[in-house]
Amino acid sequence: MLCPNLFFLLYCYLLLFFSDVQFPGAIAQRSSVYLEHGAHRLGKRRDAAMEQWRIYGLGQFIHWGVYAIAGGHWNGKYYSGAAEWLRSWNEMPKADYDNLYKQFDAKNFNATAWSKQAKAMGARYMIFTTKHHDGFCLWPSKYTDYTITASPYKKDIVKQVIDAYSKEGIDVYLYFSIIDWNHPGYRTSLKTEAEKKAYEDFKTFTANQLKELLTLYPKTKGFWFDGIWDAAWVQQAGFTDSLEMELRAVNPGLIIGSRFRADEYGRRHFDSNGDLMGDYEQGWERKLPKTIEDVHGNDWDCVMTVPENQWGYHSEWKGHVKSSVELIEMMARSVSMGGNFVLNFGPDGKGAIRPEETKLTKEIGDWAQVNNEAVYNAGYAGLDKQDWGYITKSRKTGNYYLVVFNVPVNKALRLKLLPGMGIKKLYDLENSSISFDTEEIAKDAKGSGYFIYLKETPSQPKVIVLETTDKENKSAVEYQKAKT
Ligand code: JFZ
Numbered sequence: 264m265l266c267p268n269l270f271f272l273l274y275c276y277l278l279l280f281f282s283d284v285q286f287p288g289a290i291a292q293r294s295s296v297y298l299e300h301g302a303h304r305l306g307k308r309r310d311a312a313m314e315q316w317r318i319y320g321l322g323q324f325i326h327w328g329v330y331a332i333a334g335g336h337w338n339g340k341y342y343s344g345a346a347e348w349l350r351s352w353n354e355m356p357k358a359d360y361d362n363l364y365k366q367f368d369a370k371n372f373n374a375t376a377w378s379k380q381a382k383a384m385g386a387r388y389m390i391f392t393t394k395h396h397d398g399f400c401l402w403p404s405k406y407t408d409y410t411i412t413a414s415p416y417k418k419d420i421v422k423q424v425i426d427a428y429s430k431e432g433i434d435v436y437l438y439f440s441i442i443d444w445n446h447p448g449y450r451t452s453l454k455t456e457a458e459k460k461a462y463e464d465f466k467t468f469t470a471n472q473l474k475e476l477l478t479l480y481p482k483t484k485g486f487w488f489d490g491i492w493d494a495a496w497v498q499q500a501g502f503t504d505s506l507e508m509e510l511r512a513v514n515p516g517l518i519i520g521s522r523f524r525a526d527e528y529g530r531r532h533f534d535s536n537g538d539l540m541g542d543y544e545q546g547w548e549r550k551l552p553k554t555i556e557d558v559h560g561n562d563w564d565c566v567m568t569v570p571e572n573q574w575g576y577h578s579e580w581k582g583h584v585k586s587s588v589e590l591i592e593m594m595a596r597s598v599s600m601g602g603n604f605v606l607n608f609g610p611d612g613k614g615a616i617r618p619e620e621t622k623l624t625k626e627i628g629d630w631a632q633v634n635n636e637a638v639y640n641a642g643y644a645g646l647d648k649q650d651w652g653y654i655t656k657s658r659k660t661g662n663y664y665l666v667v668f669n670v671p672v673n674k675a676l677r678l679k680l681l682p683g684m685g686i687k688k689l690y691d692l693e694n695s696s697i698s699f700d701t702e703e704i705a706k707d708a709k710g711s712g713y714f715i716y717l718k719e720t721p722s723q724p725k726v727i728v729l730e731t732t733d734k735e736n737k738s739a740v741e742y743q744k745a746k747t
Pocket of ligand 1: 490
């Protein structure tokens with residue numbers, strides 16, 4: 264018979280196996296296992312840096328590297344998968360890929376132009392790929408020769424991005440892939456002593472690069488880690504735990520999501536007790552939570568591609584390409600459940616943002632210029648979700664924002680308020696002199712139901728501001744407290 268400990272380990276491995284890609288949410292049944300390398304903290308961070316993170320609303324992700332030169336094509340062959348994974352494609356000669364940097368001469372790269380465009384879209388933070396899985400560094404790392412310095416372009420790209428975005432008031436976070444196909448010590452698993460030895464070099468190299476980034480770029484607000492799922496890395500619970508603490512010591516206030524390290528049972532995102540590891544849940548990738556229950560009261564971000572699945576530049580976008588209205592809806596939906604929405608861009612090999620993305624930044628920006636109150640400094644409202652759209656609540660004024668996407672044929676929007684709450688004011692965010700007729704349609708111990716009558720069906724997502732007679736929505740506050 265298996266002893267209980269083995270059962271527990273088996274349980275953890277099964278969780279590990281099924282959890283990450285499908286649903287990195289908390290385990291259903293909480294346990295209370297002694298952990299040396301589990302979560303560092305229970306509940307949310309309340310310091311100024313994290314409070315700032317919490318109110319961003321919209322972010323920009325940029326995937327840029329030598330893969331952008333190929334754009335999914337090589338020697339007449341075409342790779343329809345994610346462009347930045349080109350090197351892993353069977354038909355792609357590895358030596359050709361590893362020499363692409365010799366062509367990296369980003370003549371059209373202009374960090375100021377990127378940052379101004381991001382600002383016009385309404386982004387309040389950005390995440391930049393310092394190094395993707397291929398290992399090519401966009402900064403002059405002294406720990407490898409495979410960097411921007413060796414390319415014809417030569418100049419430090421990370422520095423230019425950080426300086427330009429910071430100048431626009433946009434906070435910069437560094438994407439860093441632990442997977443490194445270029446480092447001789449990198450392994451996916453450690454089966455032999457020789458592999459273990461090689462991996463020790465890789466661990467030192469990784470730690471050095473991370474400390475180097477923080478030292479070279481003190482304006483960095485945080486890391487957005489990736490490529491941490493290999494068994495070799497998952498088994499380094501003690502090392503990654505101390506490394507995280509070292510990084511935080513270099514840059515107090517540093518923000519690190521849940522995709523960095525595993526506990527000693529190999530659990531990632533949430534440790535074996537179900538507690539979030541890191542400052543926010545980093546598992547919502549190209550998908551959104553369905554309900555507020557899915558996020559367990561945690562901070563979280565959603566990173567999203569415009570086409571189905573392309574992060575780096577691909578010359579052909581296949582499948583459904585999202586419209587600005589869909590993206591605005593995803594942003595409103597994220598904020599209504601307390602998360603940030605981060606939209607990805609893949610500049611081409613010369614550093615130009617593609618025209619389709621430029622068009623979207625303009626459309627999202629036009630909307631945000633009028634309606635940003637609904638998504639900046641806002642979060643979960645504590646009111647019932649309605650079919651017409653999403654409700655957010657200002658973390659500063661307590662005002663509610665009804666972000667309307669689907670107007671019913673009778674143009675009557677349902678709204679449910681909690682007991683003790685009443686409608687004080689209801690007006691169009693774009694033009695506060697426009698108010699709306701309302702009708703109380705139900706009342707019981709759980710609160711009042713209303714119809715809000717629109718005069719016409721808007722052609723763009725419409726925001727209605729609601730001021731209530733009881734601004735302090737106890738339920739939202741209590742909900743968050745209960746979860747932290
Ligand atoms: C990773 C990368 O492999 C990809 O190239 C891109 O950089 C993206 C942002 O991150 O891809 C992932 C990582 C994790 C999941 C899915 C795709 N996941 O947990 O579902």
